[in-house]
Amino acid sequence: MIGVFDSGVGGLSVVKEIAKVLPNYQIIYFGDTARLPYGTKGVDFVKKYSAKITSWLLDRGAKVVVIACHTSSAQAGDFLKEKFKNTPIFDMITPCAKNLSLYKKIGIIGTPGTIKSKAWEKHLLEKNPNLKIHSKPCPLFVSLVEEGWIDNNITKQIAKEYLKDFKNIQALILACTHYPMLEKIIKKTINTEIIDPAKVLVKELEFFLKDSAQIKLKKAKNEFFFSDEPYNLDKISYLCLKQKIKPIINDPF
């Protein structure tokens, strides 16, 4: 069983990629809607709740944990890997960082929390110390996705405004789970490679599972837990999974 968590519904875009590549594994999802968004919270808060959720997923039988939340990956990824040493934990940043060792200049967009943490910079520069990175928070993108304004004129203008400073980059990393839903508009606005970290993560997860006899296939139904009534779940789950999902709502903390 693969445990996946996010601060809200955005992580369903990661579930989408996992289910596409690894359809035979059961997924258990936890969206911490009672405390979302993590992007505007402090580091200690994000660490504390990321650890609580990881424990909860393990208690329910998860053998692998995917941190689908970028803020949590940035602020709590290393902390969780240290704290849960015996559990394979995948975050949104590390797999990407390995793949960018030959790039010279890239861009990163994400929530204010993710960008402010500089965790992407830290991980990327560890692998490639000469990489030039331009990063920028784009908080309106989340609201635009939640409004369902995926392909309208206002969204195009906001994308243009946000992306105007990205000059001569070889790739742009979408460091927020909501942003891949705006990929079409972003691609039209900026002529560069667009990297969705979920896709990179899932490739790494696939390799790991192939080598790991310990984690068995289990064809049970995926389950979706939320700590509070999720906002616009139908819209987002349809955008990500092309279907409505039945949420189980309960705050265990």
Next chain:
Amino acid sequence: MIGVFDSGVGGLSVVKEIAKVLPNYQIIYFGDTARLPYGTKGVDFVKKYSAKITSWLLDRGAKVVVIACHTSSAQAGDFLKEKFKNTPIFDMITPCAKNLSLYKKIGIIGTPGTIKSKAWEKHLLEKNPNLKIHSKPCPLFVSLVEEGWIDNNITKQIAKEYLKDFKNIQALILACTHYPMLEKIIKKTINTEIIDPAKVLVKELEFFLKDSAQIKLKKAKNEFFFSDEPYNLDKISYLCLKQKIKPIINDPF
């Protein structure tokens, strides 16, 4: 001492109005940034934390409590007045409802939670059963304020898109603490009376305090508590109070 609470920093726009009219009263503010936004949370969650915060404000010496949060006013206002019978509690909705008894058609804009709760409709129709009400959630407005995009071209277009359905209304109620910061643009977009509920609430609070010998003046410094590091506090506090404030960060719950 006047206790004021909100889910975040937006309630500072209410503090602004209180401080303008009642400068000799000490204000203690609590922003529940650890759990913001309330607008996408469930009703039980909002009631539970609104009650916790009210108790906390009373424990610290508040004699009057102002619910500066519209979601909490809508979903927990009646509940708090029932639960804390001996405390004068002011919410954002009730004072306005009294003032609109002669209107025929009005508009309301707010967060999804406030609009979905229909609490404004309920209170307004109690006082004026023939009132026609058109309401609409405008979630992007909060992100625009937090970006500081108070007076730019994109904000104008979003206002135009959101407000295009409001026809022949006599007044538009800004049912979210962030929206008064966009009042200029909203006024330019729609030719009608704009009502900021904070201003109406403060008038009622002023009358109440004049008649109440029990609540004494206390010229102490205002205090600002937050349950987690607030996002963009400097920007918002400057927009509202024309000064930076020193937050005290601690989650008592």
